[in-house]
Amino acid sequence: VTEIEPIAVWATEGAEYWILADGLALPVRPDGPTTDLRIVDPLREARTPGKTDQISPALLETAFRLQREIGLSEFRFNSSTGLNFGLPETKTWVYWGDGTQFEAKQVALEAAKPEISANPNTARTLSLIAPGRPYFREYPEQP
Numbered sequence: 001v002t003e004i005e006p007i008a009v010w011a012t013e014g015a016e017y018w019i020l021a022d023g024l025a026l027p028v029r030p031d032g033p034t035t036d037l038r039i040v041d042p043l044r045e046a047r048t049p050g051k052t053d054q055i056s057p058a059l060l061e062t063a064f065r066l067q068r069e070i071g072l073s074e075f076r077f078n079s080s081t082g083l084n085f086g087l088p089e090t091k092t093w094v095y096w097g098d099g100t101q102f103e104a105k106q107v108a109l110e111a112a113k114p115e116i117s118a119n120p121n122t123a124r125t126l127s128l129i130a131p132g133r134p135y136f137r138e139y140p141e142q143p
Contacts (some may be wrong), residue, residue: 062099
């Protein structure tokens, strides 16, 4: 018997799954180990095409790189914005996209940080899906 260690949790609308290093998903057991990384994906859109029980290993690696770089432990995923997350201590939500062009997206995020730091209470999204054309979208405050 070989004990396996999950490296992430994949939270879907129907259930939560442990994710192994190769992206394979297994049902979470209540008495099992916990992980530091959580990917919230209600519609299971992060799954590997053609497989129902595996998350894309490239997506998983991107989430781990972002966790190391930014210090986040929870990400969301959907097919239109890919990985997305809130920046700590701000009201900025980042649309990261897929796992491609990581370094270019990282440069674009660093370039946007002075604006984010200057106005941390501005509700907005920062899209880095196309890192050569990042953009902010601000949302007016609700009365």
